[in-house]
Amino acid sequence: MLLTVLYRYLSFSPSSCHQEFSSDGTKHGTLTSPHFPSPYPPNTHCHYEFFGRGKERVRLIFQDFYLYKSADGSVDCTNVDSLQAFIYVDGRLEKVEMFCGVNLPKPIMSNGPKLMLEFRGTQSSRYARGFKISYSFVENFGINTGRQLKEFPCAFVYNSSEARNGTFASPNYPGQYPRDTECTYFFHGGETEKVHLHFSNFDVEGIEPCEVVTASDYVELSNSMTEDSRFGRFCGQKKEFHVESERNFFKVTFRSNDRLDGTGFKAIYQFLEVTDEYQAPMQDESSSSVCK
Template identity: 85%
Template structure:
């Protein structure tokens, strides 16, 4: 084989293993993105860039449907020097990496901090099992928050009225994935004249350290009985177990604020409008699920104890 033929074949292979795609909300608000040759194995030495361009308040949200990249069997958890997919957002005019994925675990959803997002895929290795990835993308303005009624006059705000629902759930932007950076969202709860608002947080992971001030570059959640700040409650951040917060009147505001640095998986919570004189009672399904978990744990302990007894005495 001549050197010219080898050079042409090498260049052809290089072109076939490289790619660049752009997605604009002017064309479509949602679609699907896949790695080269998906669901077949992507070729070795693949290097792809995927760029997303939204408009105005739009954020890009990515939902992973399938993810299987080549990774050696050395047991390492690091994504360094292995096939990987990285996500970048624009922070003060520069691209900053916000997530790196490798291996076969399905990533949680990710969301941009503004109308731009870039993905970079590097597939150095390959095997017949390395089918790559399949991702659903969408340009959204609701921050991935699917409950409440969005108030368009605010950058990110949702209202919950007891006249529409006496109980329900709400969550941080992009839940259950990490919340986007540099984002502020407000949740307004309006009860009847004789009602109060009870919140039960079942998951809480907001990057920061107490007392969650700017000096520690902390993200935070804060509560208020008024539209303005309310020093009665203080700020909440860090990783916390389940906790409850209750209003003193028929209005309650929850504010979530993230900066442009680290992030967490945010929060999930249940809300309930109660009569001012009533005490909060956990929903029946919540009690049942805890009882079921306790029952399963007791059964497992019994099985383990029986197994150990047989090993010792037989």
């Protein structure tokens, strides 16, 4: 029903196009705008639909992006050539991203197994080559560190016996995290160890104290499997900060709702002996002032 309504909304023309991508066919691939890397034709209208299965999420990584935008055009992406991303929330389509111009967008991740893109290119020029996107159907939420626990919807474990230090991040980082998602990170140290976390980037949509009544996304820290009043919840935009466990176990829970979103967080973890003090890793001058 929703797709039928959507088809009626889209005004197809000879330059219209439609593509479907299913995880039944392949788990990853590439899609491009018409005629890429040559300019797309004027009055182009395309939509691309992605259909995964089960716990799969759709992840899009942009490799190239150049849409026509006049110098005196709108400061946002309205009434100009654009690419929009839609997810399904409670059975309805909802726009989550809109891109235009020449800046390479950050990765996109769906909130479930389906996602749709709509491309409108009313103008064109010899420079407007369009876009190239790598797509994949993933179950790891774009989290490539730790060991994923398949018995949970989204959970990762970090053992000091496997790595004494490393990094972890919110789903789809550095792109915006997906909506309606909960991920848990478990840290297990040796008997005489503690866990130190250094959050270097933190942007989680919400208003402190990050309660349900404010519709806040949040990160929750705990020394145990249950809620820990010592740490509570964190949300909003924060400068880098440190937290340390009281013993050899620590749990981090990330939770997003179905409303707004942010870029999430990135953190460094380190297992220390209980008697040791944390020492920040050394940075050389070439990397200390540059954030990529």
